[in-house]
Amino acid sequence: MDQHYRYYRDVFAERPMPFAFVDLDRFDRNADTVLRRAGRMPVCLASKSIRCAPLLKRLQARSPRFHSILAYSACEAVFLCNQGFDNIIVAYPVWSEARTSGIADMVRAGKTLALMVDCAEHADYLEALGRETQTVIPVCMDVDMSSAYPRLHFGVLRSGITTPAQALALWEHIRGCDHLRLDGVMGYEAQIAGVQDAPPASFLKNQLVRTLKQRSIRELAARRGAVVHALREAGCGLRFVNGGGTGSIESTIAEEVVTEVTVGSGFYSPALFDHYTQFRHEPAAAFAIEIVRQPAPTTYTCQGGGYVASGAAGADKLPRPWLPEGAKLTANEGAGEVQTPIIYAGTEPLSLGAPIFMRHAKAGELCERFNTLLLVSNGEIVDEVNTYRGEGLCFL
Ligand SMILES: Cc1ncc(COP(=O)(O)O)c(C=O)c1O
Missing domain, CATH: 2.40.37.20 (D-serine dehydratase-like domain)
Known part of the structure; x- marks a missing residue:
């Protein structure tokens, strides 16, 4: 039986x-586990891993530390604003969607929103939208958090901003745009957050993944720290520095410059999150x-x-x-x-x-x-x- x-x-x-279905007893316990793992740090909810407004609301009602949302499209961010949510970062660059979604209206209505940029073209496109709509659009700089090893790109292919010099060049460009404001920095270390390091029957591979992760964590902490310090020293008042995912909470919150950690998958805890050494x-x-x-x-x-x-x-x-x-x-x-x-x-x-x-x-x-x-x-x-x-x- x-x-x-x-x-x-x-x-x-x-x-x-x-x-x-969702088992709420388990979902709530997972929420508490996330809060415990995150120490005292605010948690940004990765909505792509939840995709259900009432469950996002349930999390925010459970703790004020679930204070912001990492959305995956501008239209989604506007939908969430209309549902009463606020403090939303659109985590991936948008192009024509920025124009059609109504995001500028939401910013003008007082919602706290930020759109992602990682190059001058993104900034120019959003600057034109800001000019047209007479809005100052808050943007977030996506910083690359992958590690390049010989014959292995450990991480995901996202932003081209890898060094403080590149971040400063983009900041200078944004500063020259009358309708943009750099609001925050985000870096997603997918190779730490989303790669399991303890699947059964893969002893040698697990050892290798753990070693690579440890090395990558040190490298990323130094990189994120250097980028954020360089921006701050150049006069950029960042409202937030966002990082991480379910699988990296411990290493992300250990970084002194990070102000919020993103978590999504840890609430439903799907099959790809079964085998991590640090949490269950x-x-x-x-x-x-x-x-x-x-x-x-x-x-x-x-x-x-x-x-x-x-x-x-x-x-x-x-x-x-x-x-x-x-x-x-x-x-x-x-x-x-x-x-x-x-x-x-x-x-x-x-x-x-x-x-x-x-x-x-x-x-x-x-x-x-x-x-x-x-x-x-x-x-x-x-x-x-x-x-x-x-x-x-x-x-x-
Ligand atoms: C930008 C970004 N941050 C954070 C996450 C982490 O989300 P989760 O906790 O669901 O792994 C993701 C997931 O892909 C992401 O794309």
Whole structure:
């Protein structure tokens, strides 16, 4: 008997599948774990890893330290402003979207917003928008936080701003723009925050990843410190210095210049966050698919289920069978568009119409597959809330 499986099976008895859900008891504990891991530092919520306004609200109601939001598009930032949120950084550069989203109206209405720049062209484009709309647009400088090792680019390809000299040159350019104000600096160390260092059965690789991470953390702390000091010495009054992600909280908050750490995935804690040495959050979001055929004694084929995560394609981007414990995907079919066979040889009796509970590899992308999230607490469904998709919104 699998008690854990039975808990959710009974909670959702009679619910037509597929559906997605968040276990609020776990979600809230994850929120507290994030706050504890972040020490006293304010936490910026990475909305791309949540994609559900009521759950963003729940986090902000839980602690004033969840004080800002890292959005992923200008339209999303405007949507969030209209929902009553404030203090939002758009984390990725936008071009025509900056013009069409209505972001200048929000700035003029008094919302605290910042758009991302990492080159003079970004600044010039936003300067023209500011001029047209008679608005001073706050911007945030994205500083590259990757490490270049021989034959290995350890990190993501984002900004071209890597040195204090480059940051100062962009700051001089922004200073020359009458309709821009440099409001903050952001650097996202994806290779620390988003790369697991303790997956099972990869002992040597894990050792290598940990060594590279330690080396990269030292390099980045020196780089971020040098960039921020150079900007401050040049007279730039930065309102915030943002860094990190779920997997890097400890090293990001240790940097003296950082004023807020970003966290998103740590609240749902999807499959790609299961194996880190420094922390363990609880799986809090999942989806259920229904067994509709049984082609062999230990094979249970479910309807749908093929919710594969973005990024470099690989088996780690497949959804992971969660409950009953021991359920597995097949190598041949993986998780399919219309059907997903599950191999299960455990003791929990399964029959047609029973659920298999799956976890997405990533956090927010689950919400692009479902209009609502069922919210569970203490053995009951306590609410059903719209995802962005359920609001009829699709930002990217
Ligand atoms: C700019 C930026 N900051 C922070 C994060 C970290 O978010 P999470 O905690 O979901 O890993 C991300 C995720 O991709 C990001 O793009």
